[in-house]
Amino acid sequence: MAELIKVEYARTGKSSSSNALGMREMQARAYEKRDSQYLLLKAPPASGKSRALMFLALHKLNHLGLRKAIVAVPEMSIGASFKDTDLTSYGFGWDWHVEDRNDLCRAGNDSGKVDAFSRFMADPNDRTLVCTHATLRYAFAKLKSSDFEDCLVAIDEFHHVSADDGNRLGGLIDDLMHGSNAHIVAMTGSYFRGDAAPILLPDDEARFDKVTYTYYEQLNGYRHLKSLGIGYHFYQGRYLDAIREVLDPDKKTIVHIPNVNSGESTKDKYGEVDHILDALGDVEVQDSRTGIVTVRHPSGKQLKVADLVTDTPIRRDVQEYLRQVTKPEDVDVIIALGMAKEGFDWPFCEHVLTIGYRNSMTEIVQIIGRATRDSESKTHAQFTNLIAQPDADDEDVKVSVNNLLKAITVSLLMEQVLAPSVSFKPRSRMRPDEKPEPGTVVIDDTQAPVSDKVMGILESGGQEDIISALLQKPEVAAAAVTETTEPEVINEVELPKVIERLHPDLDESEREVLRETVLTTMGARSTGGLLSEDELPEGAEIHEPGQVYETDENGVPVDPGAAPDGRSPGGEADNGELKGNRQFIKIGEKFVNIEHLNVDLINQINPFQGAYEILSKALTAPVLKTIQDTVIGNRTQMTEEEAVVLWPKIVSFTKERGHPPSVHSDDHMEVRYAEALAYIQQKKREKMKGASA
Numbered sequence: 001m002a003e004l005i006k007v008e009y010a011r012t013g014k015s016s017s018s019n020a021l022g023m024r025e026m027q028a029r030a031y032e033k034r035d036s037q038y039l040l041l042k043a044p045p046a047s048g049k050s051r052a053l054m055f056l057a058l059h060k061l062n063h064l065g066l067r068k069a070i071v072a073v074p075e076m077s078i079g080a081s082f083k084d085t086d087l088t089s090y091g092f093g094w095d096w097h098v099e100d101r102n103d104l105c106r107a108g109n110d111s112g113k114v115d116a117f118s119r120f121m122a123d124p125n126d127r128t129l130v131c132t133h134a135t136l137r138y139a140f141a142k143l144k145s146s147d148f149e150d151c152l153v154a155i156d157e158f159h160h161v162s163a164d165d166g167n168r169l170g171g172l173i174d175d176l177m178h179g180s181n182a183h184i185v186a187m188t189g190s191y192f193r194g195d196a197a198p199i200l201l202p203d204d205e206a207r208f209d210k211v212t213y214t215y216y217e218q219l220n221g222y223r224h225l226k227s228l229g230i231g232y233h234f235y236q237g238r239y240l241d242a243i244r245e246v247l248d249p250d251k252k253t254i255v256h257i258p259n260v261n262s263g264e265s266t267k268d269k270y271g272e273v274d275h276i277l278d279a280l281g282d283v284e285v286q287d288s289r290t291g292i293v294t295v296r297h298p299s300g301k302q303l304k305v306a307d308l309v310t311d312t313p314i315r316r317d318v319q320e321y322l323r324q325v326t327k328p329e330d331v332d333v334i335i336a337l338g339m340a341k342e343g344f345d346w347p348f349c350e351h352v353l354t355i356g357y358r359n360s361m362t363e364i365v366q367i368i369g370r371a372t373r374d375s376e377s378k379t380h381a382q383f384t385n386l387i388a389q390p391d392a393d394d395e396d397v398k399v400s401v402n403n404l405l406k407a408i409t410v411s412l413l414m415e416q417v418l419a420p421s422v423s424f425k426p427r428s429r430m431r432p433d434e435k436p437e438p439g440t441v442v443i444d445d446t447q448a449p450v451s452d453k454v455m456g457i458l459e460s461g462g463q464e465d466i467i468s469a470l471l472q473k474p475e476v477a478a479a480a481v482t483e484t485t486e487p488e489v490i491n492e493v494e495l496p497k498v499i500e501r502l503h504p505d506l507d508e509s510e511r512e513v514l515r516e517t518v519l520t521t522m523g524a525r526s527t528g529g530l531l532s533e534d535e536l537p538e539g540a541e542i543h544e545p546g547q548v549y550e551t552d553e554n555g556v557p558v559d560p561g562a563a564p565d566g567r568s569p570g571g572e573a574d575n576g577e578l579k580g581n582r583q584f585i586k587i588g589e590k591f592v593n594i595e596h597l598n599v600d601l602i603n604q605i606n607p608f609q610g611a612y613e614i615l616s617k618a619l620t621a622p623v624l625k626t627i628q629d630t631v632i633g634n635r636t637q638m639t640e641e642e643a644v645v646l647w648p649k650i651v652s653f654t655k656e657r658g659h660p661p662s663v664h665s666d667d668h669m670e671v672r673y674a675e676a677l678a679y680i681q682q683k684k685r686e687k688m689k690g691a692s693a
Helices: 025-031 049-062 076-082 110-122 133-142 168-179 215-220 269-280 314-323 361-369 397-417 452-459 462-471 474-478 487-502 508-526 599-603 609-618 621-633 640-657 668-692
Strands: 002-008 038-042 068-073 128-132 151-155 183-188 209-212 227-235 253-256 282-286 293-296 302-307 333-336 351-355 380-388 423-426 440-443 548-551 584-587 590-593
Touching: 002 397, 002 609, 025 049, 025 209, 025 215, 038 049, 049 068, 049 076, 049 151, 049 183, 068 076, 068 133, 076 128, 076 314, 110 128, 110 133, 128 133, 133 168, 151 168, 168 183, 227 397, 269 293, 269 302, 269 333, 302 314, 351 361, 361 380, 361 397, 380 397, 397 474, 397 621, 423 452, 440 508, 452 462, 452 508, 462 474, 462 487, 462 508, 474 487, 487 508, 487 599, 487 640, 640 668
Parallel strands: 038 183, 038 209, 068 128, 068 151, 151 183, 227 380, 253 333, 253 351, 302 333, 351 380, 423 440
Antiparallel strands: 002 227, 282 293, 293 302, 548 590, 584 590
16 A cells, blocks of 8 residues: 555643533634634544534523524534533533434434424524535525524534535525624535535625634544544545455444446445455344444454445434444444544544545545544544556546546645644744744734734634645646646645635735745644754754755755854754744755745745655555556646746746757657747747737
8 A cells, every 4th residue: 555644643641631511622612703793613523523512502591591402414424423411511501402303313304303493493492403505505595694693503513514506505605694694604615616616605605703723633632542644545447346455454444435327436335345245254144223234244243234325214223323423343344435433433444545536635635524533542544545556558547637636736735734844823923032932933924013913814724624625636636647747837826826715905015925924834734843952963063043954865954154163153063952932844955044044945845845755765666657657638728827927937047048848849848848839939929910900
């Protein structure tokens, strides 16, 4: 298996510890905004968003005078996350309780649930209700916006919402915001849909207070989970013939089989389930009450398997059984098709094995989240994507490579999300004697102070949304597996486009400040990360702020002004001990003080080069060559923006080589230069022709 990413965590216990009200770190952060009418909570799977909502809803019901709290989830199985919960025993003022008649995530038809919803709204004694997004939409169509006066509407997995005209859930949110005084709490682990449609219009989004809690904060603060691995296993032929290689019976595993319409599917989902059961061992019995299948592995171990694929009445019994799981031994393997993804809670899960390509990175993030619950039964979580190996002779190679790029892009996204956060502070807002916290980049804005709009975006985690959107662009994804994209094209052309689309209300100077800070974040994460003084190579010495260190053949920073005996000018030999208390990042072959980053230097760094190097080592040469050739052969057309960026490179190339770049060169970059030159020449001819007409 190609392990593209493996991240280890400090296990500080911070994100798992509770305060005097029984709130974990993320929940307490959300509770600070409890009086906000509109609140957007961005936090990863398993961080405790469900309980955070309970705290917020109970405060609004009991302190702010709201009449009702309505929680909407995307599918019925997630409703279990909002079951009755004891909160008072841990210091909070009220317990969370939902009457059985108001739990509309149980069995029943849609029309009956809509009637139950209407009854709930009319009953002054009913306070809390849980339903699906669909039930909320159907019920809202029969009610008026004003019926939701003094109500809280909480939308779980908010990325299902879109500002697109055809998105009914998005229209519902818009109607509530403009036609009532309802409070809205929006919760999501990934504030990005994976398509071009924004979740909220900029004016509406500006009305939301935002709370952001990163994957890294959560996982680094766990007590038990130490590491997370993200990897890919390539197969040839049928995936069923390769599944034994990646299906470990000793790991608590969720297997997501491919969609029946995908190329990986055999079109017989029941047959695939049977084959997976056979790969685990001999089927002994299926419990008639719970639906759980017992399989005896060749080692003699008995495995309890939950089949969520087979469409029979007993599947509801399986779902109900999974809602009641409390011990690791209750279930060993879950086989699913469209279920057990977002919001599904199985804390003991160690391994998510996903077969086939996934078009949505949001879906992948949600799937990975099934394994990242903290549990004393595990120290490592693993995501494995079992995918077809591209074959240069395969007529479907273009589709395969395109899908593989999506998978790789997801990996890159996770690498960004799982990196330590980089925070920003404008120098204009600092006291003269103030020392920034570790990991803080100081924005030198003394000449042009950073606006409140930009700071609001940075402080609310907006840079993560920008990075996510950037990674979704096909031409940017291609940069991960081919060397034909100049970093300036991404950093100076594609990134500004994304910022302008997501934040059209910013002026040009504000967009440039935002671009620079996002680049700084990406540079710090993808070029070696932040280096504290105890992480620098042995013998390195930290000097004055802003000093840039060349490195010797061992990668050790070298002060060009140092004396021959290793002493710094005016200083004493350090004998291998480090001085100072500043942080550095490694950019290219230089260690640069993080307090004084040079954006011009960062502009020239390919944010995906590290990923490319990983792929070069992890994938076999033929596979990587196939991917590269196909990406190059299917590049997007030259744009004027890219041609402008490449023009200085073309001039330098021609001057150094003594000839213009050629499209027949074996050097992919020279070919791209030639394409840009041809584009520029054509534009020049068109302009001259127009002038003479």
